[in-house]
Amino acid sequence: MFRDRIRYAPLLDKITEAHEAASHIKDGTNLFISGFAAGYPKEVPKELARRAANGEEFKINIFAGASTGEELDGLLAKAGIVGMRRPYMGDRAMRKMINEGKIRFKDDHLSQLSQMVRAGDCGTVDMALVEAAAITEDGNIIPTLSVGNTPSYVQKADKIIIEMSGEDPPTMEGIHDIYVPEDPPYRMPIPIYRTSDRVGKPFIDLDPNRVVGVVFSKSSESYHHFSEPGEVPKSIAHRILDFVRHEIKKGRLPKGLPWQGGVGDVANAVLSQFADDDFFDEMDLYSEVLPDSVLDLIDRGKMRCASGSAVTFSKQARERFFERIDNYKRHMILRPVEISNNPEIIRRLGVMAINTALEVDIYGQVNSTHTLGSHLMNGIGGSGDFERNSALSFMVTPSTAKNGLISAVVPMVSHVDHSEHSVDIIVTENGLVDTRNLTPRQAAEAIIKNCAHPDYQDALWDYFHRAVTERGGHEPHILEEAFSFHTRFLEKGDMHL
Amino acid sequence: MFRDRIRYAPLLDKITEAHEAASHIKDGTNLFISGFAAGYPKEVPKELARRAANGEEFKINIFAGASTGEELDGLLAKAGIVGMRRPYMGDRAMRKMINEGKIRFKDDHLSQLSQMVRAGDCGTVDMALVEAAAITEDGNIIPTLSVGNTPSYVQKADKIIIEMSGEDPPTMEGIHDIYVPEDPPYRMPIPIYRTSDRVGKPFIDLDPNRVVGVVFSKSSESYHHFSEPGEVPKSIAHRILDFVRHEIKKGRLPKGLPWQGGVGDVANAVLSQFADDDFFDEMDLYSEVLPDSVLDLIDRGKMRCASGSAVTFSKQARERFFERIDNYKRHMILRPVEISNNPEIIRRLGVMAINTALEVDIYGQVNSTHTLGSHLMNGIGGSGDFERNSALSFMVTPSTAKNGLISAVVPMVSHVDHSEHSVDIIVTENGLVDTRNLTPRQAAEAIIKNCAHPDYQDALWDYFHRAVTERGGHEPHILEEAFSFHTRFLEKGDMHL
Numbered sequence: 001m002f003r004d005r006i007r008y009a010p011l012l013d014k015i016t017e018a019h020e021a022a023s024h025i026k027d028g029t030n031l032f033i034s035g036f037a038a039g040y041p042k043e044v045p046k047e048l049a050r051r052a053a054n055g056e057e058f059k060i061n062i063f064a065g066a067s068t069g070e071e072l073d074g075l076l077a078k079a080g081i082v083g084m085r086r087p088y089m090g091d092r093a094m095r096k097m098i099n100e101g102k103i104r105f106k107d108d109h110l111s112q113l114s115q116m117v118r119a120g121d122c123g124t125v126d127m128a129l130v131e132a133a134a135i136t137e138d139g140n141i142i143p144t145l146s147v148g149n150t151p152s153y154v155q156k157a158d159k160i161i162i163e164m165s166g167e168d169p170p171t172m173e174g175i176h177d178i179y180v181p182e183d184p185p186y187r188m189p190i191p192i193y194r195t196s197d198r199v200g201k202p203f204i205d206l207d208p209n210r211v212v213g214v215v216f217s218k219s220s221e222s223y224h225h226f227s228e229p230g231e232v233p234k235s236i237a238h239r240i241l242d243f244v245r246h247e248i249k250k251g252r253l254p255k256g257l258p259w260q261g262g263v264g265d266v267a268n269a270v271l272s273q274f275a276d277d278d279f280f281d282e283m284d285l286y287s288e289v290l291p292d293s294v295l296d297l298i299d300r301g302k303m304r305c306a307s308g309s310a311v312t313f314s315k316q317a318r319e320r321f322f323e324r325i326d327n328y329k330r331h332m333i334l335r336p337v338e339i340s341n342n343p344e345i346i347r348r349l350g351v352m353a354i355n356t357a358l359e360v361d362i363y364g365q366v367n368s369t370h371t372l373g374s375h376l377m378n379g380i381g382g383s384g385d386f387e388r389n390s391a392l393s394f395m396v397t398p399s400t401a402k403n404g405l406i407s408a409v410v411p412m413v414s415h416v417d418h419s420e421h422s423v424d425i426i427v428t429e430n431g432l433v434d435t436r437n438l439t440p441r442q443a444a445e446a447i448i449k450n451c452a453h454p455d456y457q458d459a460l461w462d463y464f465h466r467a468v469t470e471r472g473g474h475e476p477h478i479l480e481e482a483f484s485f486h487t488r489f490l491e492k493g494d495m496h497l
Numbered sequence: 498m499f500r501d502r503i504r505y506a507p508l509l510d511k512i513t514e515a516h517e518a519a520s521h522i523k524d525g526t527n528l529f530i531s532g533f534a535a536g537y538p539k540e541v542p543k544e545l546a547r548r549a550a551n552g553e554e555f556k557i558n559i560f561a562g563a564s565t566g567e568e569l570d571g572l573l574a575k576a577g578i579v580g581m582r583r584p585y586m587g588d589r590a591m592r593k594m595i596n597e598g599k600i601r602f603k604d605d606h607l608s609q610l611s612q613m614v615r616a617g618d619c620g621t622v623d624m625a626l627v628e629a630a631a632i633t634e635d636g637n638i639i640p641t642l643s644v645g646n647t648p649s650y651v652q653k654a655d656k657i658i659i660e661m662s663g664e665d666p667p668t669m670e671g672i673h674d675i676y677v678p679e680d681p682p683y684r685m686p687i688p689i690y691r692t693s694d695r696v697g698k699p700f701i702d703l704d705p706n707r708v709v710g711v712v713f714s715k716s717s718e719s720y721h722h723f724s725e726p727g728e729v730p731k732s733i734a735h736r737i738l739d740f741v742r743h744e745i746k747k748g749r750l751p752k753g754l755p756w757q758g759g760v761g762d763v764a765n766a767v768l769s770q771f772a773d774d775d776f777f778d779e780m781d782l783y784s785e786v787l788p789d790s791v792l793d794l795i796d797r798g799k800m801r802c803a804s805g806s807a808v809t810f811s812k813q814a815r816e817r818f819f820e821r822i823d824n825y826k827r828h829m830i831l832r833p834v835e836i837s838n839n840p841e842i843i844r845r846l847g848v849m850a851i852n853t854a855l856e857v858d859i860y861g862q863v864n865s866t867h868t869l870g871s872h873l874m875n876g877i878g879g880s881g882d883f884e885r886n887s888a889l890s891f892m893v894t895p896s897t898a899k900n901g902l903i904s905a906v907v908p909m910v911s912h913v914d915h916s917e918h919s920v921d922i923i924v925t926e927n928g929l930v931d932t933r934n935l936t937p938r939q940a941a942e943a944i945i946k947n948c949a950h951p952d953y954q955d956a957l958w959d960y961f962h963r964a965v966t967e968r969g970g971h972e973p974h975i976l977e978e979a980f981s982f983h984t985r986f987l988e989k990g991d992m993h994l
């Protein structure tokens with residue numbers, strides 16, 4: 001069965017065992033892998049971990065599309081062989097080591113890494129390690145359920161290892177649209193004018209001469225966990241839908257702007273709510289990751305096109321996807337992340353972006369990446385690409401975290417990823433504030449009143465009023481107290497007074 | 498002479514006095530003016546100030562392109578008749594009132610306001626008040642030395658007042674390139690593929706029926722002050738040129754990427770240095786404002802094209818410009834700010850952006866807008882548009898301010914406009930740090946060592962080392978002490994220990 005997937009004879013000669021292929025990866029190797037939520041290699045990583053367990057001392061630098069599963073980031077982090085990692089990750093074990101300073105992590109805007117790698121800004125591209133569903137008759141790669149930075153990695157790598165997926169059937173061929181832009185200064189527009197435009201090839205160009213091994217993969221990857229949206233995400237989702245419906249009815253927002261939904265429960269909940277909403281019928285999603293709810297929307301005939309760089313499917317969704325693949329393929333496109341997150345396209349199409357914050361402050365500054373100022377959660381991912389270039393940008397968060405012990409609305413966020421200039425609308429389960437015509441002081445009043453949890457409103461009002469009278473300014477702050485919520489939590493594990 | 502400039506007879510009938518025209522502006526009027534460093538109206542504002550001085554009570558909301566001169570922002574602020582102002586300003590009197598909460602100021606990314614106004618997101622477009630150099634045979638507007646948001650304001654306004662400039666000769670006709678994009682979701686790419694591409698008309702479309710008055714202007718506007726770059730800006734400029742030269746020689750940066758230079762002495766200094774540098778010969782500037790040095794570069798045959806939304810000329814430069822206008826016109830383009838700052842074009846062309854910070858922190862977060870956390874300086878302007886979408890983004894600042902009493906490198910900036918993710922390279926007169934391959938901890942070590950002023954390095958090292966050991970994390974911070982430099986300055990007027 002595996003051999004059938006390799007439709008280009010010369011690559012049959014390169015079939016090898018994982019340990020053979022992995023022998024090309026040594027201390028100091030810059031390893032450029034496929035993988036963006038899905039579609040990451042599994043066999044070679046296992047082999048690398050085995051070598052480490054056997055006492056070999058080496059470190060590699062891993063460049064991916066975005067996060068991968070425990071079988072890659074978790075395994076290699078625990079094996080102690082990751083020197084550097086970029087541009088985004090979501091694994092607990094790896095996170096811990098990054099925060100301990102044991103793994104060097106660089107947090108890039110996802111849309112930018114491919115171009116930097118092609119320019120040579122990230123060092124030598126020693127090895128690409130990519131998962132494939134099939135090899136075409138001409139020796140090119142059909143990727144699995146993500147694209148990420150793979151096309152540029154394969155274009156630039158000195159050596160290439162291919163892991164043939166044993167899990168995902170090659171029937172998905174045709175879902176990908178692989179377009180690698182020229183590099184500046186001489187390049188033409190990216191010719192995507194509608195979400196559904198296909199502008200590239202259904203495969204990744206490959207130079208078979210650089211392939212040093214083709215490995216068969218018997219492992220399956222960790223599925224995303226899908227839970228029915230709870231009351232908080234649902235309430236946030238309803239507020240967004242009501243707001244957008246209202247703006248469209250008032251004539252201030254055209255119908256038909258594509259949506260983007262970030263990672264996390266709330267973004268999923270918003271998409272789920274569309275399924276039961278009659279107002280939103282002909283939808284486009286110009287996004288980064290495509291969750292389970294996309295399949296519902298396609299089945300109900302509401303989704304014109306869902307474009308992204310990867311899927312984040314649960315086990316059930318993956319099975320359902322492959323069962324009716326011909327149907328879903330007509331409404332889904334997987335693109336390189338340089339294209340899915342491209343400022344040019346996001347601005348042109350007028351995307352409405354919804355991303356999740358860890359905390360927001362009374363003036364609308366947003367923290368998506370660091371808890372209590374210092375500790376990395378996952379990374380900025382594509383949230384910057386979308387928030388800053390969209391036609392309308394939403395930032396959502398439950399009003400509290402850790403069972404209410406943490407207020408997600410604070411006097412000043414302890415880290416800023418998205419400034420007030422790039423965030424239009426803030427939403428919690430308590431309310432929605434459109435800051436587009438508000439000064440910082442007006443935004444503060446609205447955010448405290450509408451978004452903050454009632455438990456924390458008094459303390460926020462107190463801070464704000466004293467900041468205005470004692471310090472003044474366009475965005476009044478009492479710098480000595482700006483982090484009082486955070487330091488209180490650090491001291492007694494609770495932000496309540 | 499004035500009447501010659503109006504080549505469309507029906508508008509001759511609308512010639513009127515400033516006080517007549519101004520009578521259309523009332524309490525609550527949303528006033529959309531031309532003006533972006535240059536090219537703002539002067540007569541009607543004078544008249545409005547006169548009415549206020551005579552005891553009339555009214556407030557207007559002013560939307561401009563960006564900053565204007567004292568004869569507009571300063572005058573109207575002092576007259577107490579400005580309710581709201583956006584998207585950027587630079588006037589001392591107005592700044593003071595904004596910081597006192599007496600004028601509501603909204604700080605927008607410059608590239609975004611036109612689209613928002615067209616969509617109706619900023620309220621009714623009651624009145625456009627625009628300066629013109631001439632009216633064409635078909636009744637369209639030739640603007641003066643800025644374009645800003647004027648085309649969209651004129652497109653949407655219920656009523657229009659035109660101030661015919663008595664200062665700038667209409668020989669500049671042909672320098673402008675007016676292209677107003679379609680609105681999302683259905684629009685095609687903006688067809689600019691090289692800095693020098695012209696894609697629009699040399700005039701602003703006007704519906705003469707909406708013109709309620711044409712006023713002759715006898716006033717001239719405040720010229721920009723030009724001073725020879727001092728040692729600090731020069732040193733910063735040299736570091737940037739050396740770095741770029743080195744990257745080009747190493748093959749990591751293609752030759753021919755266009756430059757952008759922000760406002761302030763340092764950006765000017767960089768452009769000045771090009772004139773005497775043999776390496777940089779065929780230059781393009783895809784920028785927002787065009788300073789004096791552009792004329793030198795054109796005269797020396799080094800500038801292929803300087804594209805911006807406005808000029809910031811000194812008196813001498815303005816005279817020189819008009820003396821040899823036919824020559825300069827061939828190498829200069831003035832565009833709407835929605836185009837000069839457009840993410841699509843900035844990303845496509847691969848602009849190298851240089852903008853000025855008030856302060857940077859050890860992890861590379863940047864503050865461009867608020868001193869000591871609270872007090873607005875000017876606004877974010879176009880710095881976000883460029884820093885976040887450029888191929889290479891520089892942030893520059895002298896290492897100290899206020900004669901050394903303020904360190905421009907601090908443990909944590911007191912306001913964030915540009916996050917570490919969007920800023921590649923930090924430069925002070927002491928050194929340059931390329932953060933593109935550095936983790937936050939590595940960036941901190943390099944920035945303290947190379948960018949901070951020697952006077953402040955010990956205190957920064959102390960903070961950083963204790964943050965690492967006492968708190969840890971990916972970006973270690975001691976939140977109680979993060980603003981200790983600022984609070985020290987607030988207490989004793991000096992950041993030194």
Ligand SMILES: CC(C)(COP(=O)(O)OP(=O)(O)OC[C@H]1O[C@@H](n2cnc3c(N)ncnc32)[C@H](O)[C@@H]1OP(=O)(O)O)[C@@H](O)C(=O)NCCC(=O)NCCS
Pocket residue numbers: 261262263264265266288289355356357358359368369371372377378379380381382383386401402406407408
């Ligand atoms: C911000 C982000 C982490 C939220 O994701 P989520 O799944 O909704 O997160 P949760 O609410 O489960 O919170 C994650 C953890 O942070 C904690 N947390 C949440 N808010 C917190 C806060 N203000 N302070 C401290 N901890 C907080 C939660 O308690 C939880 O801790 P746990 O793992 O110990 O249970 C996630 O959206 C993200 O990584 N965003 C950045 C990248 C991005 O937006 N990509 C999309 C672009 S297309």
Ligand SMILES: CC(C)(COP(=O)(O)OP(=O)(O)OC[C@H]1O[C@@H](n2cnc3c(N)ncnc32)[C@H](O)[C@@H]1OP(=O)(O)O)[C@@H](O)C(=O)NCCC(=O)NCCS
Pocket residue numbers: 758759760761762763785786852853854855856865866868869874875876877878879880883898899903904905
């Ligand atoms: C940041 C910015 C204000 C610097 O401009 P500049 O002319 O070089 O500024 P200066 O160095 O003269 O500083 C301006 C004032 O701020 C003060 N200042 C500078 N750094 C400071 C700091 N870290 N803390 C407090 N005050 C500071 C200066 O002392 C000076 O005060 P003064 O007016 O009382 O003399 C200016 O570039 C700006 O407005 N940038 C944002 C918009 C932008 O980048 N637009 C370009 C996009 S194309």
